[in-house]
Amino acid sequence: MGVTLDLSRAGAVTPVRPNLSGLTRPALAAALVDAGVASPEKARMRAVQAWRWIHHYGVTDFGRMTDIAKETRAALAEHFRLDRPEVVERQVSRDGTRKWLIRMAPGVEVETVYIPDVGRAGALCISSQVGCTLNCTFCHTGTQALVRNLTAAEIVAQVQVARDDLEEWPSPKEDRRLSNIVFMGMGEPLYNLDAVADAIDIIADNEGIAISRRRITVSTSGVIPEFQALGQRTQAMLAISLHATNDALRDVLVPLNRKYPIAELMAAVRAFPGLSNARRATFEYVMLKGVNDSPAEARALVQLLKAIPAKINLIPFNPWPGTDYQCSDWGTIEAFAAILNRAGFASPIRTPRGRDILAACGQLKSESEKLRASARRSTALPPDA
Incomplete structure (x- = not known):
């Protein structure tokens, strides 16, 4: 006599309700139709209503959408969600910089930083991946292994968390404290372009968060095959993590250069x-003492960027535990900038911000990731170690 096991319920996974915050306008309308929340004829109108509540007013409760019928609100809550991810830690620097450690899911955490007095009012440095694959040798973030790409909802959530904390709902048109977005946090944005492009569409929409595309900058280490798509799909501003003027040095500082060398990178920028x-x-250029900060390097940079509409951000290196690099002396940085200025390039020296909370450029690395790594090392030791 055979025995048949009923496995129909084994390993059943409850479907996760999609977060409407990560859907573009067309995707939002389509989702409402697919879920039976709105008919095709009314989907666009319902999407406009929901969009304004989510991205202009910043609501996280469908019950607050008072211009939508109660029955429709109940249906929205049944099929979708609007919750924010968990803010595990919030730190405020002496200079006003704010950093949030945000848990998107178990073991999936990113750091997001708000820097006041940058851009028109203040800039938010957001992440596109959990961890990074690029292994740039001067970058603390690059020492954390890649976990996964972030979704568009998780990218947008970083902006929402910042605006919650800054109390900037509903979306202000004037006197906003958060005026600029920079994809300069954890990860390489062009390795996650679909989600980044959708997030930019959401962030830039005039009836929502309403941050102009000209105030959104995407920084890349040079994933050349995606340059055209980035420009065409997002109309965002381009930033290049450069840091060297010759392939021999850039191969060390930015290992991706071995795949896409400087000459190809410059050609791709010219065609952007x-x-x-x-x-x-x-062009971002971190100043490393005795490595890339000589007058000869400054003159080489002038030649490299000749005829490219460009500005150069000089970034004093932010030391982190375990690095062998040092920051260039201030006089050396000023002399470097003077050469660039005389050649006609705007070359501001970026003021280090948030150093006391490890929120400065190149320092983002989840503290909980470090704690988890420490725990793994402890459990790997034999009991009598």
Whole structure:
């Protein structure tokens, strides 16, 4: 006599309700139809209503959408969610910089930083991946292994968390404290372009968060095959994590250079959609003592960027535990900047911000990730160690 086991319920997984915060306008309308919340004829109207509540007013409760019928609100709550991810830790620097450790899911955490007095009012440095694969040798974030890409909802959630904390709902048109977005946090944005592009569409929408595309900057280490798509799909501003003027040095500092060397990178920048004197590319150049900070390097940088509409951000290196690099002396940085200025390039020296909370450029690395790594090392030791 055979025995048949009923496995129909084994390993059953409860479907996760999608977060409407990560859907573009067309995707939001389509989701309402697919869930039976709205008919095709009314989907656009319902999407407009929901969009404004989510992205203009910042609500996290469908019950607050008072211009939507009660029955429809109940259906929205049944099929979708609007909750924010968990803020595990919030730190405020002496200089006003704020850093949040945000848990998107168990073991999936990112750091997001708000920097006041950057751009028109203040900039939010957001992450596109959990961890990073690029292993840039001067970057603390690069020492954390890649866990996964973030979804569009998780990217947008970083903006929502910041605006919750800054008390900027509903979306202000004037006197906002958060005026600029920079994809310069954890990860390489062009390795997650679909989610980044959708998030930019959401963030830039005039009836929602309403941050202009010209105030959104995407920083890349040079994933050249995605440059055209980035420009065409997002119309965001381009920033290049450069840090060296020759392949031998950049191969060490930015290992991706071995795949996409400097000559190819410069050609791709020149061909970037919309590049002009009004929409210049930004080149980021971290100042490393005795490595890339000589007058000869400054002159080489001038030649490298000749005829490219560009500005150059000089970034004093932010030391982190375990690094062998040192920050260039201030006089050396000023002399470097003077050479660039005389050649006609705007070359501001970025003021280090948030150093006391490890929120400065290149320092983002989840503290809980470090604690988990420490725990793994402890459990790996034999009992009598």
